[in-house]
Amino acid sequence: MSTSIAPVESRAAVRPPAVQAVGLAKWFDGAEGTVAAIENLTFTVHPGEFLCLVGPSGCGKSTLLNIIAGLLPASGGQLQIYGESGGRVRPDCIGYVFQRDALLPWKTALQNVMLPLLLRGVPMAQSRAEALNWVQKVGLAGFEHHYPSQLSGGMRKRISLAMTMVYRPSIILMDEPFAALDVQTRHLMENELLALWAEAGSTILFVTHDLEEAVALADRIIVLTAAPARIRADYQVPLDRPRDVAEIRTSGAFVDIYRRIWRDLREEVAASRGRR
């Protein structure tokens, strides 16, 4: 997003972390008193990194993304996005793909993808051209004028992805985006996501409870504890890129790292079950 022209290396050196959380906390006031969703969370996400957050379901992963997106205020601690704090939505640098696609049902696929550009004041013709380009890029050429109700789940997910990528956010939050898809579609989408990410160079924070998916996609995996979410472990994923998410699952290195992380995750899943 920076407009200054600087050599790549020096800019990378000066650039602050994409996301930095220090002692982040979130609690909700409910009928049965205060419930902590997130507790003393400290982590750093580097620019360009593909970070997966895994943890038992209901551990507060989505809450964390909502705080980073500015949809929820934090209850305590500090959060900086590119070195800037403040709890407001930063629409230009943050994209968010939800688990359930939230396309506008009264707009066509193309109109949906155009929306973020129009909201930013990009002229109609230019918005249209860029949106068309992205609809094609996610493989939906010919479906521009279909309404969401006329598209399959996988197609709608592609449109949500295009809708987010079209305004080139430098940080993309993804909350179990592929959870509702069948396995083949899912692998296809994961591979396409990796290709788009490699091309765009954005930072991705990807929440999932599926460890296989996390290992296949990520540079780095943070394991969160059962609620309230704290950091249980932080792993680098030493697998080469480019990857094919379907094939990489059978490689020795994959199985190795998967086992190590699973040992941590298993205990948290058991803890979250025991609590219910």
Added chain:
Amino acid sequence: MAGGSYPVAASRYRPAAKVLVLPVLLGAWEGAVRVGVLDPFYTSSPVPILATIVRWIATGYVLEHVLATLAVTLAGLAGGVVIGAVAGFALGFLRWLERVALPFLTAANAMPRIILYPLMVLWLGFGPLSRIVLVASLVVFPALLTTHSAIRQVDVEIVRNARVLGARRLGLIRHVYLPAVALWLFSTIRVTIGFALAGAIVGEYVGAVRGMGMVIAFAQSMFRAREVLAGTAVLLAVIWLIDLGLRAAEHAAARWRLSEVM
């Protein structure tokens, strides 16, 4: 898209029955009068009624009155829908206003507003304005309550997504709330247009110099059942035409829902 077989199969049987209903009823009516079962002084019969309508159209008499009634109906309808929608938006966005005003509005909606017409005449006179206000008062509460509940029912996830994509209040209204409300408003208009027309006509029964209500009330005072029924038939045709137009407009505006409906 695939589930289209049922409606198609059903529609194959409908037209025959639909086309027969009206001629059979009208034929029975005409026959009963000719045979002497019904007294034409009270019931008239289809052929002279049709002749009256044709004569009215030929002389241009009916057009003037239909237009007068339509003008009052549409002005009141438009005013009521616009005021209702704006108030409904305010109520949908302002929680405190909702808490204060909603119980009163719901009560007002349950009240038959037509009983307020004498008061409106007292304030605004016998001209079209009192009737326009009457029609608007019939339409405004359904429009308001529909808009309010449509805003409440907008998917939170869609709102969150639009906000993340960069929509602020105006963007949300334009791209999310207005389209979500529009469809509901269309059906409200279709439901309330009957009330609106009834309000305009009842208003015209008393003291109007133009309008189909006046035509019918005058014929009634002269004991002309034929003209009362001819006026009623004209109004039925007008309502039917308006509904046809509204349905086409609704259909065009709701193209995005087509495959769900099917």
